[in-house]
Amino acid sequence: MRLSLFWRVLAVNAGLLGGVAALLLLSPVEIDAPINATQALIVVVGLVVTLVANAVLLRRVFAPLERLVRLMEAVDLLRPGQRLAVDRGDEVGRVVVAFNHMLDRLEGERYESGRRVLAAQEAERIGIARDLHDEVGQLLTGVLLQLNSIAATVPAQRAEIESTGEAVRRALDEVRRISSELRPEMLEHLGLVSALTELSTTFARVSGVEVERRFDDSLPPLPADAELAVYRIAQESLTNVARHSEARQVTIALERGLGSVVLRVVDDGRGFGGPPVEHGGLRSMRERAVLIGGALAVKEGAGGGVDVRLEVPVAGVAQAMAVG
Amino acid sequence: MRGTVLCWTDDSAQGRAALVVAAELSDRLDLRLVLAHVAVGAGVPAEHDSGESAAERRIREGAARLVGRLAAEHGVSGRAEHRSAVGDPAVLMSQIAAEEAADLIVIGAPMRGLRRCSERRLAEQLEVATAVPVLIAPSRGRGGSLATG
Numbered sequence: 237m238r239l240s241l242f243w244r245v246l247a248v249n250a251g252l253l254g255g256v257a258a259l260l261l262l263s264p265v266e267i268d269a270p271i272n273a274t275q276a277l278i279v280v281v282g283l284v285v286t287l288v289a290n291a292v293l294l295r296r297v298f299a300p301l302e303r304l305v306r307l308m309e310a311v312d313l314l315r316p317g318q319r320l321a322v323d324r325g326d327e328v329g330r331v332v333v334a335f336n337h338m339l340d341r342l343e344g345e346r347y348e349s350g351r352r353v354l355a356a357q358e359a360e361r362i363g364i365a366r367d368l369h370d371e372v373g374q375l376l377t378g379v380l381l382q383l384n385s386i387a388a389t390v391p392a393q394r395a396e397i398e399s400t401g402e403a404v405r406r407a408l409d410e411v412r413r414i415s416s417e418l419r420p421e422m423l424e425h426l427g428l429v430s431a432l433t434e435l436s437t438t439f440a441r442v443s444g445v446e447v448e449r450r451f452d453d454s455l456p457p458l459p460a461d462a463e464l465a466v467y468r469i470a471q472e473s474l475t476n477v478a479r480h481s482e483a484r485q486v487t488i489a490l491e492r493g494l495g496s497v498v499l500r501v502v503d504d505g506r507g508f509g510g511p512p513v514e515h516g517g518l519r520s521m522r523e524r525a526v527l528i529g530g531a532l533a534v535k536e537g538a539g540g541g542v543d544v545r546l547e548v549p550v551a552g553v554a555q556a557m558a559v560g
Numbered sequence: 561m562r563g564t565v566l567c568w569t570d571d572s573a574q575g576r577a578a579l580v581v582a583a584e585l586s587d588r589l590d591l592r593l594v595l596a597h598v599a600v601g602a603g604v605p606a607e608h609d610s611g612e613s614a615a616e617r618r619i620r621e622g623a624a625r626l627v628g629r630l631a632a633e634h635g636v637s638g639r640a641e642h643r644s645a646v647g648d649p650a651v652l653m654s655q656i657a658a659e660e661a662a663d664l665i666v667i668g669a670p671m672r673g674l675r676r677c678s679e680r681r682l683a684e685q686l687e688v689a690t691a692v693p694v695l696i697a698p699s700r701g702r703g704g705s706l707a708t709g
Contacts (some may be wrong), residue, residue: 306647306648306651307648310651310655311651315658318655318689319688319689320689321684321685321688322688493563494563510620531660531661532659533656533660535643536642538641538642543641545660
C-alpha cells in the first residue's frame with residue numbers, strides 16, 4: 237500500500253529527528269554553557285547535515301508535484317485532448333484525476349462558447365457587408381450618376397468632375413472589396429477553391445505580394461462550416477503575411493490529405509524571430525480549427541518564413557460538431 | 561493521400577536511429593516527415609510574448625539548429641519539416657503531434673545507463689499524453705533496422 241503524502245513527509249522528518257536524537261543519546265557529545273567553539277562547530281555541522289538530508293528526501297517526495305505544475309502550466313484549451321497521466325494512487329494522483337475532469341468540462345464549455353462567438357461574429361460580418369453593399373454602395377452609385385449628369389451640364393468643370401467621379405469609383409470598388417471579404421459570396425455559390433482563388437487574387441493586387449496557387453483538382457467535399465473556417469484561416473494567414481512578414485512571395489495550397497483536406501499558406505518572409513506569439517489572429521485561427529476538429533500548425537517554414545498548415549479530417553468535421 | 565510521421569530526434573545514437581527508421585517509413589509509405597526536438601527546460605507559455613529569456617532563446621535556437629543539422633546529415637533536408645521547442649518533452653511532443661495531425665510518433669529506444677530511465681519515461685508519458693501510436697525504433701547495434709538493402 238502506498239503511503240499518503242502527509243505520512244511520507246512525516247516519516248522523512250521523523251526519521252531525521254530520530255537519527256539526531258539517537259546520535260545525541262548514544263554519542264559522547266556534551267554541550268556546555270557557555271558553548272565552546274568545538275561544540276558549536278559540531279552543532280552547526282549536525283544542523284547542516286540534517287537540513288541537506290531533509291531537502292534531498294523531501295525533494296524526492298515533492299518531485300511529482302513539481303512535474304504536475306509544469307504540465308498544468310503547459311495545458312492549452314485550444315489544443316484539446318491533452319490529459320495528464322494518472323500513475324499514482326495518492327493525493328497527487330487524485331489531483332491529476334480532478335484536473336483531467338476539469339479539462340473535460342472546460343473544453344466542452346470552451347467549444348460551446350467559441351462556437352457561439354464565431355457564429356455571432358459571422359452574423360455581424362454578414363450584416364455589415366449587407367449594409368455596406370446595399371446602403372453605402374447604393375449611395376456612391378447614386379453620387380456617380382449625379383456627377384455624370386452634372387458633367388454633361390457643366391462642360392467647363394468636366395475635368396474636376398471626372399476626377400471626383402474617379403475617386404468615387406475607387407471608393408465603390410473598396411466598399412465592394414470589403415463587403416466581399418466580410419461575406420465571401422463566392423464561397424457560398426462556387427465553393428472553396430473559387431473563393432480562395434478570388435481571395436488570393438485580391439490579396440496579390442492589394443498587397444503587391446506574388447501569390448502561387450496550388451489547388452488539387454478533386455478534393456473531398458467539406459461541410460459549409462468547415463469551408464468557412466478554412467477560408468477564414470487562409471484569410472487571416474494572408475493578412476498576417478501582408479502585415480508582418482515582409483514577404484515577396486506566398487504559396488497557398490489546398491491538397492487532399494489522408495482522409496482530409498489540407499490548407500497550406502507558406503511565405504518567404506522574415507518568420508517569427510522567436511516562438512510564435514499566440515494571441516489575436518493566431519488564437520482566432522486555432523479556435524476555428526478546434527471547432528471543426530482540425531489540426532493547425534503555425535511554425536517557421538523551411539525557407540525562413542511562416543508555414544501555416546491546417547488539416548481538416550473529412551469525417552472528423554461532423555464528429556467535432558456533434559461533440560459541441 | 562499522405563499521412564504524417566513525427567520523429568523525435570537528438571544527437572544520440574538512439575535519436576539518430578529513430579530518424580533513420582522514420583525516414584525509411586516516410587520513404588516507403590509516402591508519409592510526410594516531421595522531425596522534432598524538444599529541449600528540456602521551463603519553456604515559455606504560448607500566450608506570453610515577452611517571457612523568453614536570453615538563455616531560453618539560445619536553447620530554442622540550439623534545438624532548431626540541431627534538427628536542421630540532423631536532417632542534413634541524414635539527407636532528408638529537402639522533404640522533412642522541422643519543429644523545435646523548449647519545455648516538457650512529453651507534453652510538447654504530444655502537442656506537436658496534434659498540431660501536425662501525426663499518424664505515428666517515432667522515438668529512439670531507451671539508452672543504457674543514466675539516461676535510460678528518463679527516455680523510458682518519455683515513451684510511457686507519450687503513451688498517456690497522446691492517442692497517436694508511438695513506435696520505439698530499435699538501435700542499430702541491437703539488430704533493429706527497416707533497411708532491406
